[in-house]
Amino acid sequence: MTEGPSQRHDNFDRERFLDLLGLMHRIRAFEEEAIAGQKEGLVLGAIHPSIGQEAVAAGVCGNLETADLMLSTHRGHGHTLAKGAEPLAMMRELFGRKDGTCGGKGGSMHIADFGVGMLGANGVVGANIPIATGAAHALKLQGSRQIVTCIFGDGAVNRGPFMEGLNWARIFDLPVLFVCEDNTFSATTRTREMTGGAGAAARAESLGIETAELDGNDVVAVDSAARAAIDAVRAGQGPRFLTCHTYRMTGHTSVDPGAYRPAQEVEDWRRNDPIVRLEAALQVAGIEDSRLSALHRSEAVGMAEIARTARDTGWPEAAGAFTDVQDVGDPSERAF
Amino acid sequence: MYRMWVTQARGRSEMTMSTYLEAGRRAVMEEMQRDASVWALGEDLGRGGVFGQYKGLQEMFGEGRIADTPISEACIMGAAVGAAMTGTRPIVEMRFSDFALCAVDELVNQAAKARFMFGGQMRVPLVVREPVGMWRSSAAQHSQSLESWYTHIPGLVVVAPATPADNLGLLKASIRCDDPVVYMEHKNLWATEGEVPEGDYVVPLGKADVAREGRDVTIVTWSGMRHGCLKAAETLADAGIEAEVLDLRTLWPWDRDTVFESVGRTGRLLVVHEAVAVSGFGAEIAASVAEALHFRLKAPVARLGAPRIPIAYAPTMEDMARVSPEGIEAAVHKMMQPEDIS
Numbered sequence: 071m072t073e074g075p076s077q078r079h080d081n082f083d084r085e086r087f088l089d090l091l092g093l094m095h096r097i098r099a100f101e102e103e104a105i106a107g108q109k110e111g112l113v114l115g116a117i118h119p120s121i122g123q124e125a126v127a128a129g130v131c132g133n134l135e136t137a138d139l140m141l142s143t144h145r146g147h148g149h150t151l152a153k154g155a156e157p158l159a160m161m162r163e164l165f166g167r168k169d170g171t172c173g174g175k176g177g178s179m180h181i182a183d184f185g186v187g188m189l190g191a192n193g194v195v196g197a198n199i200p201i202a203t204g205a206a207h208a209l210k211l212q213g214s215r216q217i218v219t220c221i222f223g224d225g226a227v228n229r230g231p232f233m234e235g236l237n238w239a240r241i242f243d244l245p246v247l248f249v250c251e252d253n254t255f256s257a258t259t260r261t262r263e264m265t266g267g268a269g270a271a272a273r274a275e276s277l278g279i280e281t282a283e284l285d286g287n288d289v290v291a292v293d294s295a296a297r298a299a300i301d302a303v304r305a306g307q308g309p310r311f312l313t314c315h316t317y318r319m320t321g322h323t324s325v326d327p328g329a330y331r332p333a334q335e336v337e338d339w340r341r342n343d344p345i346v347r348l349e350a351a352l353q354v355a356g357i358e359d360s361r362l363s364a365l366h367r368s369e370a371v372g373m374a375e376i377a378r379t380a381r382d383t384g385w386p387e388a389a390g391a392f393t394d395v396q397d398v399g400d401p402s403e404r405a406f
Numbered sequence: 407m408y409r410m411w412v413t414q415a416r417g418r419s420e421m422t423m424s425t426y427l428e429a430g431r432r433a434v435m436e437e438m439q440r441d442a443s444v445w446a447l448g449e450d451l452g453r454g455g456v457f458g459q460y461k462g463l464q465e466m467f468g469e470g471r472i473a474d475t476p477i478s479e480a481c482i483m484g485a486a487v488g489a490a491m492t493g494t495r496p497i498v499e500m501r502f503s504d505f506a507l508c509a510v511d512e513l514v515n516q517a518a519k520a521r522f523m524f525g526g527q528m529r530v531p532l533v534v535r536e537p538v539g540m541w542r543s544s545a546a547q548h549s550q551s552l553e554s555w556y557t558h559i560p561g562l563v564v565v566a567p568a569t570p571a572d573n574l575g576l577l578k579a580s581i582r583c584d585d586p587v588v589y590m591e592h593k594n595l596w597a598t599e600g601e602v603p604e605g606d607y608v609v610p611l612g613k614a615d616v617a618r619e620g621r622d623v624t625i626v627t628w629s630g631m632r633h634g635c636l637k638a639a640e641t642l643a644d645a646g647i648e649a650e651v652l653d654l655r656t657l658w659p660w661d662r663d664t665v666f667e668s669v670g671r672t673g674r675l676l677v678v679h680e681a682v683a684v685s686g687f688g689a690e691i692a693a694s695v696a697e698a699l700h701f702r703l704k705a706p707v708a709r710l711g712a713p714r715i716p717i718a719y720a721p722t723m724e725d726m727a728r729v730s731p732e733g734i735e736a737a738v739h740k741m742m743q744p745e746d747i748s
Binding site: 394 | 521
């Protein structure tokens, strides 16, 4: 628990970072339960874990208000939890059970919780960027003080909608924070080998968007950069862009062993685990080990209980397959 | 030219003459006046849009609500999805249905599915205007009729108006609809004139228009081909054949009741559309009628559409992709042969 670089931060708000540590534990515990659930056949489709990337979710979303909007990716459990979605409803969604976040219609890749401003994970890489841009466009038309945060991976920067969305956000000066969560891999290919030029931040800068590039495994750094960017966006200064460098500790999906990653590289990043680093920082700041381990244990125990409850939940009614499609030409009225 | 059906349908309403283009512009203007959450986005809208569909509207409603955008089809459509999820009702201008293919993910994977995937937490009330169809010498990337692609996608409503009055009433209904609507105006009809009602005129989605009544054969059509079918019906009437012409107006959902009632009466169905016949929406109608009414048919169901060729530039070759009134007449004459002729 004390491995990894220890840090000393000025003005370190210990209670705030204890909260963020709890959130990071919750995200990890959720995904560990989900991976275990997949092995048991409880999770029915593909899941894309974000283990090792929790500092981005916690550091960014920890600075958002509930009314703010956020869009995520296929690797979105962490972002969704950090935005305030209920873990039990999410676990039920992964298990395809009733009372899941989306009633069992979406699964892991299509979780949305509009009640907490989470406008959806997305199964298509980069597709959330224009949607987030449009949500921000609507907020600007409405004169709202809400902002939109759009989190995507490093693979998304090679899709056209990335350029289209960033350009749009700049020319309309929209209240949107773009966060490139650079976990080093595009599915199973190293992004660096597939990306011309200097990458995400350089592309954003070329479109006139102010960027910051940071250590995405340091939640203190992410928190501070996200707060500054969000303040600027909320103040009407137009879009901002953060690149958070991190590392995916699992394969692309939970069933991908990730054998294409050098063992030493994986080991180096394991020592750089964002949870371990924050715990070390809190220890340096005087938080007792017992409090840290109690926090970990409480999240793990709570999540195990959530997984048990989700497992005991029934299936959604089959007739739901015909609802929520459309009002005009509603298939539940006449399926043709 | 449309007086007969207009007076049939409208009864007391005061009429005024309008082009198809102006009727669409009026629909947008009236809905923007009626509902402050309606706005439009697309390329060149500030200058009125590529065909003048938005002329003068930016002066009326400002740059915020008539938004000029970059040539970024994916982002135009995607932004509309996000804006529709955030309490507004965007009208998306795609310029040509051909260009909307740059935004198919945003329409098909995002707009059409979001409500369902997210368990009904919200709706995506947007209208995407995608002008379709052949006009002279616009070649393979500015002439297509791709309506059948969208009828295949659960979640979408597909509308294809053929007259000025319908372009007014259906566009207003589409803007008020809470579902994503693919709204396909025909480019060759922009200058077409006809009577349109005054006042708040809304045409319900999913209802066909009986463009002409007849006892012998039912011709089901939509969009630009409505006019070719009516022309053919006049010539057929001279030969003693009374064709009933049904303009579907909405392709999803399509008005099965009206089509089945008519074919049940005439015993003959010809479907006519400008799109490629193979996998065209006519196939769906033909199959549905064959399934439901087989034993009441006096002749096999028939379809007319374009051959499966890209649309050429030179008129000689371009015309090979057109369904002509003469072709429609010939198809009907063939269906009127005695049943035992084989």
